Amino acid sequence: MTETAEAHSPTGSVRVLLAEDQGMMRGALALLLGLEPDIEVVAQVARGDEILAAALDSAPDVALLDIELPGRSGLDAAAELRARCPGCRVLILTTFGRPGYLRRAMEAGARGFLVKDGPVEELARAVRRVLRGETVVDPALAAAALSAGPSPLTRREADVLTAGADGSTVADIAHALHLSESTVRNYLSAAIGKTGTRNRTEALREARSQGWL
Amino acid sequence: MTETAEAHSPTGSVRVLLAEDQGMMRGALALLLGLEPDIEVVAQVARGDEILAAALDSAPDVALLDIELPGRSGLDAAAELRARCPGCRVLILTTFGRPGYLRRAMEAGARGFLVKDGPVEELARAVRRVLRGETVVDPALAAAALSAGPSPLTRREADVLTAGADGSTVADIAHALHLSESTVRNYLSAAIGKTGTRNRTEALREARSQGWL
DNA sequence: GCACGACCGTGACATTTGTCCTGCCCAGGA
DNA sequence: TCCTGGGCAGGACAAATGTCACGGTCGTGC
Structure with missing residues (x-):
């Protein structure tokens, strides 16, 4: 059958x-x-x-x-x-x-x-x-x-990246996600490093194009 | 007829x-x-x-x-x-x-x-x-x-904004458009002012959503 | 001719962003 | 048990970004 x-x-x-x-x-x-x-x-x-x-x-x-x-x-x-x-x-x-x-x-x-x-x-x-x-x-x-392998980004790194997609400042993201500004900068820096890019905009593009968000 | x-x-x-x-x-x-x-x-x-x-x-x-x-x-x-x-x-x-x-x-x-x-x-x-x-x-x-009225952005302001859409740095944009870095920053600043936003990412979003690019 | 605006540039300055190092807590695996 | 990795945070620092004031050249229109 x-x-x-x-x-x-x-x-x-x-x-x-x-x-x-x-x-x-x-x-x-x-x-x-x-x-x-x-x-x-x-x-x-x-x-x-x-x-x-x-x-x-x-x-x-x-x-x-x-x-x-x-x-x-x-x-x-x-x-x-x-x-x-x-x-x-x-x-x-x-x-x-x-x-x-x-x-x-x-x-x-x-x-x-x-x-x-x-x-x-x-x-x-x-x-x-x-x-x-x-x-x-x-x-x-x-x-x-x-x-390509799976996404190298942790849950929070992806969160912070997407929260900043609209041009939000570090302070905005921190407020929206109930984090400290230091933490936000750390996650952003990590995401930039893992994507091999130079700033959050490039990191976002790369992560998006890979389907990591 | x-x-x-x-x-x-x-x-x-x-x-x-x-x-x-x-x-x-x-x-x-x-x-x-x-x-x-x-x-x-x-x-x-x-x-x-x-x-x-x-x-x-x-x-x-x-x-x-x-x-x-x-x-x-x-x-x-x-x-x-x-x-x-x-x-x-x-x-x-x-x-x-x-x-x-x-x-x-x-x-x-x-x-x-x-x-x-x-x-x-x-x-x-x-x-x-x-x-x-x-x-x-x-x-x-x-x-x-x-x-809404027509676009408030000049040709160059729009150019610089789009050239930076992919996360390019000021230096990148300057090189791509054959401008000095100072000029690029001035155009960017003007575009941010005219769109009533806080940084280039927000300016880009606003300009895009208005169909100014 | 003159005013205006787009275009291009400089320099100084404050703010934001990104990096690096440190530390703490907690869960799960060896 | 120790070790690792994720989550969270602080501080110090360099680099990038954004602002402002200024000066200059063009062309267009009044």
Whole structure:
């Protein structure tokens, strides 16, 4: 007995949940997938914190999740789905092929990782492959993710870095995180050192591009 | 005689050029527009510097342009099309409804300005309205753009700000722009003052959110 | 001609940022 | 048990950043 048979709804049509914040993108993808004879979009959400409820409600076979969503990260939602909605396979669909994103997606139990570049046809193909139990990942990206290793930043270092992303001063960050200014400077210095950069702005860029935040 | 008749190709089908860097988005929109019986996508490009050539080649009625494109800004391309391809109406399609973007789009001769939020149906509707000679702009956004006034930053202030966006030091910027470090600091200070912010990072954020860069 | 503003530069100065070293507490592993 | 690593904090110091006052050159417009 194949995995496909288990996962399929009896009608033979793949039930897909779509989570994507940009309205036009969401609508376009939904319409597109809906055109495929064997695919049916049963739920659409624009926020990360609406994913779980929608999934429990509509029991999709595949959840197509953007990562950067308002309310809750698609990666967090993926982990949640894994626990609360085991029949549902997660396929991550993201703008950025950051090594750290891929790593975290896999750790969260995602079955596939797709970048928003590349042709649209890949989307339906990936949905079907994931449903068949295959794992869908760009090999080059996978290699990069493996070779890069996990994030060298500690939880607090990442916190401080993101808290300063908007141009906040050391004092601002210290206040926001209930830390002393000395501590903030120490974390920032550590983050700068670990990223091999020269200041917090560069450190932030590097950490972001690696998917460490 | 209506404007529509002038602009239309004889077949009665609207010829559309699509410029959008994200592959999946581009493909999805092209497919979608292609589904409309009266619309035909005659050219697709992923870079800003390919727009003009493609337009001259395919003579579209409407050019659907993203703003943030590699190679050349969609806004610059719009101004170019206005001069070299007068029969072609420009419809800007962008992620961010920044007041300054709208202002510059209109100054560049765009006939419409659409944000990527909002439903997909708006897209085909906007294409048709632009072709009929109407101007398509979200009224709330238009009001914001008008009330905000034009950018207070001079060309050089904007240059220096963007050159420092990646965390470059004063010395880096000075070298990149062939300026003295003192001059760079003066421009930076001016930009910080005009944006009412406390440092270059905040100034950059503010200038970006206003569409001044 | 003159005022104005954009452009470019200098130098001095105060503040912020980044580095390094020290110390303490606590949890988990060898 | 000791050792290590994370979290937190203080202090001293050098470097980068931001401010200000000043001077000069252009072009545009009144």
